[in-house]
Amino acid sequence: GAVVSQHPSWVICKSGTSVKIECRSLDFQATTMFWYRQFPKQSLMLMATSNEGSKATYEQGVEKDKFLINHASLTLSTLTVTSAHPEDSSFYICSARARAAQGFMNSPLHFGNGTRLTVT
Amino acid sequence: GENVEQHPSTLSVQEGDSAVIKCTYSDSASNYFPWYKQELGKGPQLIIDIRSNVGEKKDQRIAVTLNKTAKHFSLHITETQPEDSAVYFCAASFSNTGNQFYFGTGTSLTVIP
Numbered sequence: 038g039a040v041v042s043q044h045p046s047w048v049i050c051k052s053g054t055s056v057k058i059e060c061r062s063l064d065f066q067a068t069t070m071f072w073y074r075q076f077p078k079q080s081l082m083l084m085a086t087s088n089e090g091s092k093a094t095y096e097q098g099v100e101k102d103k104f105l106i107n108h109a110s111l112t113l114s115t116l117t118v119t120s121a122h123p124e125d126s127s128f129y130i131c132s133a134r135a136r137a138a139q140g141f142m143n144s145p146l147h148f149g150n151g152t153r154l155t156v157t
Numbered sequence: 158g159e160n161v162e163q164h165p166s167t168l169s170v171q172e173g174d175s176a177v178i179k180c181t182y183s184d185s186a187s188n189y190f191p192w193y194k195q196e197l198g199k200g201p202q203l204i205i206d207i208r209s210n211v212g213e214k215k216d217q218r219i220a221v222t223l224n225k226t227a228k229h230f231s232l233h234i235t236e237t238q239p240e241d242s243a244v245y246f247c248a249a250s251f252s253n254t255g256n257q258f259y260f261g262t263g264t265s266l267t268v269i270p
């Protein structure tokens with residue numbers, strides 16, 4: 038089945054530094070990837086939709102200059118948390134959808150295992 | 158936009174009993190409804206999905222039912238086991254164009270041995 042690999046699984050950084058999270062589709066091409074943020078015991082909050090070769094689409098309230106997204110290839114999207122602060126500490130999860138022969142009709146959303154970011 | 162509601166938020170069952178989680182959605186255009194299981198510290202994993210042209214789908218101990226008229230769908234887990242303990246999320250999507258998924262708020266299921 039389709040596998041999404043997310044790296045790193047956890048990271049601790051100092052306030053003011055930047056952190057890059059990678060999301061790779063290992064065995065399929067993902068023209069669209071989604072980045073979510075999840076707070077403890079809460080649902081998934083969509084941050085942005087990453088489109089290969091074009092600018093990401095950010096959800097309302099998400100700062101695009103704070104959370105830089107790059108989707109440079111059909112198998113890789115990156116999320117960079119710039120000038121991180123303690124309030125950015127969270128669980129970040131990426132997901133991707135494989136395009137089936139019929140379009141998206143038969144392809145579910147596959148998630149990475151998430152990245153636990155702690156900003157000290 | 159789509160709004161997905163999920164109930165209950167927490168559910169405890171004895172091992173061997175059944176568990177049912179229910180979701181409702183608001184957009185009649187949604188046509189794809191997956192269920193995800195999320196274990197602590199991990200990303201959600203797809204466990205079963207159903208499309209709007211089907212009323213029920215079953216995979217071993219897991220089944221999903223869909224009522225398009227009422228706009229609700231449910232996850233049924235039979236013969237529950239301790240390893241079924243996790244957070245379960247329902248979602249709705251209009252799958253034809255790869256649009257985003259709308260997730261429920263999650264149900265924390267605890268199976269008591």
